[in-house]
Amino acid sequence: MTLKKTLRHRLLSIMAAAALPWAGLLAPVAAQPLTDADRALLDMRQAFAKNNSAQLRAALPQVLGHPLEPLAAYWELKARLETASPDEIRAFLNRYAGTYYEDRLRNDWLLLLGKAANWPLFLEELPRFRMNDDREVQCYALLAQRDRQGADAAQQVRSLWLAQKKADDGCAAAAQYWLQTRALPAETAWHRARWAMEYNQPAVASQAVGMLDPAWVSLVNTIHTNPERYLDEKVTAIRTRTKELVTLALIRLAVRDPQAAAEEADKLRWRTQLTTEEQSWVWGVIGKRLALRLSDEALAAFAKAQNRHLNDDHLGWRARAALRAGAWEQVEAAIAAMSASQQAEPVWTYWLGRALQARNTPDSRKQATALYQRIAGAAGFYEQLALEALGQTITLPLAPMPLTAAETQAARDNPGLQRALKAIQVGLRSEGVREWNYSVALHTPGGMGERELLAAADLACKHEVWDRCINTSTRTQNEVDHAQRFPMPFKDAVIKRAREINLDPAYVYGLIRQESRFIMDARSHVGASGL
Template identity: 35%
Template sequence: MIKGLWAGVALALATLSAVVHGDPGDERILAAREALRTGDRGTLEQLDRERGSHPLDPYVQYWLLSNKLVRPDPAPIIELTEFLLQDPDSLLAERLRADWLRRTVRDEDWSGFLRLYADLREPDAELRCHYRTARLNLGDTEVLAETRAQWMELTDSHVACEPVLRALATGGAVGADELWWRFRRQIETRSFAAARSTLAWLAAGEMPKLARLDHAVKSPEAYLDRLPANFAATRPGRELALTALVNLARQDDPRAAQVRFQRISDRLDHGERAYVHAILGHYGALARLPQASEWYRAAGDVAMSSEQRAWRVRAALRVEDWRMVESSIEALPAAEQARPEWIYWLGRARAALGRGDEAAALYRRIAGEPHFYGLLAAEEGGELFSAPTGNGAVTAGDTARAAADPGLQRALALYRLDLRTEAAREWNWALRGQDEGFLVAAARLALNHELFDRAINTAERTDARANFDLRYITPYRPLIEPQVHERGLDIGWVYGLMRQESRFSAPARSSSGAQGLMQVMPATGKWVAGKIGLPNYHPGMLTDPNTNVLLGTSYMRLILDGLDNHPVLASAGYNAGPSRARRWRDQRSLEGAIYAETIPFDETRDYVKKVMSNAVIYAAMLEGRPQSLKQRLGTIAPRPVEDQ
């Protein structure tokens, strides 16, 4: 039995070797991909007829069928059905169903849509909305009741949901007050086109003039300064004044909005005043204004978005008002209270209020989990982070299953052809529903092929407290360590930042143009090259790992020198720019964890937390001794007068 098992492993690995090291049909696959890009249906048809045994043959057929679906000709039903029957659980079958579903929407074939939709595994937001519309158009009125129950959750829904939402609004199932609340949330999220659509669902006598809406959005200060004396006589008049206040608070210092609010507050009702106070509290907290907590208090129990609720906690944290931290977290819905950050900060609040036993119970809920708050919670209980010993066991059977998996084989072939987007999709699809053994084997397979980002992402699907050798890999050490030591940087911090930036994918390129292992922007690379005297710099040099690490680590050193030699500030500066990291300090000393929690950019806030927790884990693994996250976070010095 053992001999047969290893024979299976050998066969799987031999097949895999052919996938990875090349195939005579590679040129045909690339030619088909180019024909799809240019819309050359004739070439696609010819290449599809040449089908052989290449692992990516299904892609040529899929590309041809997707090309046919977007054309005005009748959909090729027989060909589509045959393709779906070949491998109904594959990624390409899922993508073709989605393409075909969009075609049935275009053709208004709602019965056909429902038949296909039943087999779709992971519908996106657009198709979920079309599903509602299909049911409505076929007389299923239950969809109206279901959508009515989710009315406020669908404030930012895809435009494809509009037919069902409109039917609710114009049919009287939703009242004017709910329409106005939907409008408010859309204004807050700058979804102005959606807000205009919502207004169109109001009764004719309640609709404001759209020209006045545009004025309130584009020139809120001028709009408020020229409000007619009788603006508050109607609901539309008051709502447009609120719209202007929201936009002024977002675009400018919230204090400018407060001044104008005070002028008109006596003409607004209690609920409208509470709403404005929540808006002021939110934008005041983002601007790190000390009065943000007072504005939030004045808002009382007015309905708030999840973002506003979160910033109510952060506003209280910034001024270390632990009673308000506690009450604000306790006011969160249960699902939000269960998030690690609020469990931790509720524990901190209760400890500060003298209820240590309650705090300790909260810490125990997340202590030991390898994330920012799990590490902090463990430290509150006196436990520093130590890297777990031992690696996840992989059996010969697990290795054979991963090596022979058709989805992973297609992904590796796609990576070989540098079709990285398709490859990542194929890889992730192959992991769906897999057991721990398969996932660990797949992560090791990725690592063996130097697909470092796939190795990490796959390992993160496994037991959170195991497989640290796969979660926190240290590739490129001969390249990285000498440059880190030369610049006097902490190796754990550099690896922690690089892991967050690119997950060690040298070809990585962001939508904004950042490139390589350290995601260096071309302009930043040019500036750093000038600072360190790197001759003949040009953006193409960023694709070279050695140069990329040279520029990235040099930039880290320059930022660190300019930001109090503090890794929290420097991490924020690396992501959002040093000037922002400076401005986000307070007029007094601030605990590093509170600084991180109150960073106003969602991306940067998440980034800093992950970089700092990564740094602790890497340091524990590389140095072989326990590490303190709290010590690394330290204290952020007050903002200098010139930066205030």
């Protein structure tokens, strides 16, 4: 049994022993009875899921005046957005101005306008888009203004396109344009296809390669289905296209069977015909897959790749494999090859410090100390490890000043937070969570300030929406309220039952927090449900 399976088995056993006898004690706070309008709203969600425009239109009058009317009106219009007139859409935007659903519909409309290349309307509406967090809209914006873009536009498109997880229209259209102008090199499309093969996204791989030549799409599909056959039938890889297709096949094979991929990649014909960059990418995937299996052969696979050709994800797994083996020189080399942004993450800052410390020279020890000092603090796990490495005591930051009456009242009066709580109360949890997150992070540029976040978290705590309480409170950087971040609902019942079964209550709370964030209807990856 693998370590991962063993941990899952133990976790499930503990949760079964600890949680099931508490079912009666930990029942959620009694919900308010649903009104007719609440029930109509729940029916509308089902109709929206089925794209039943007629049912949505018929039900909408029943929820007029309801706190969640903006949501109901959004569902009704979104279901027929492709045929709605600009005047009708603007009427919705004006009526529900300032709400999450106004900006949500604007996002949807911008995607339609971009797909239709209706650039005048698109550019007119774009500045009003408050969330501005949709990569596809950002790609359309670059495409809409392509004649006025500078030399860095192609690089912006590259970053956005490579970050997209699915095959979309906006970033694909922008990438296609800049590929045709040759401002974006063909290797960008191949890199996207490589990522897609590694993450089992055949539609993404086909879309990317199809931009270079539609005739190659069938080959990509064949590779995804049966990479072994494609590799067996290939002897030479002289042309760039063939080299890249062989690389895709080796990546796909590595995902399915890293041992077989290692044997294949080590064959003379691929070692002599693929470029160093192509081979490094393949060995990066093989090394990662072996590392995920806790295989001792992971480091040997990574050793056949050059760090300068590995992406941040593969470098991270090379560093992890080296840590597991105690190979500090390789840890240092892998982290040093990462991008500046990834190196700056506390986890890698700390481990680079440890690697330098292991070198044990006066200069390396001095460098390690400087790295620890850069991140040391009580904010996170690696920050605390850095404190310990410096010989300092981990202490909790001072609790923030109590919220004022004005601050708590402002949170209670926030219409977005109120709608979010109402949605959760009637059973529309996902919709409520989205509006809550929008209200605290995206409604205004930069999101809420720290005191506003504490007040919003306090509001969630008082309504026993513990996951939003925790999530909102952890957004603060300087004012840290541990009572919000680590709440203890049902304290008496938890402590009593934990002692009965000889478990540390702190461990039980940590387990519940990790698995469900105290969401009553949560379901974990090991099958446990409830708290």
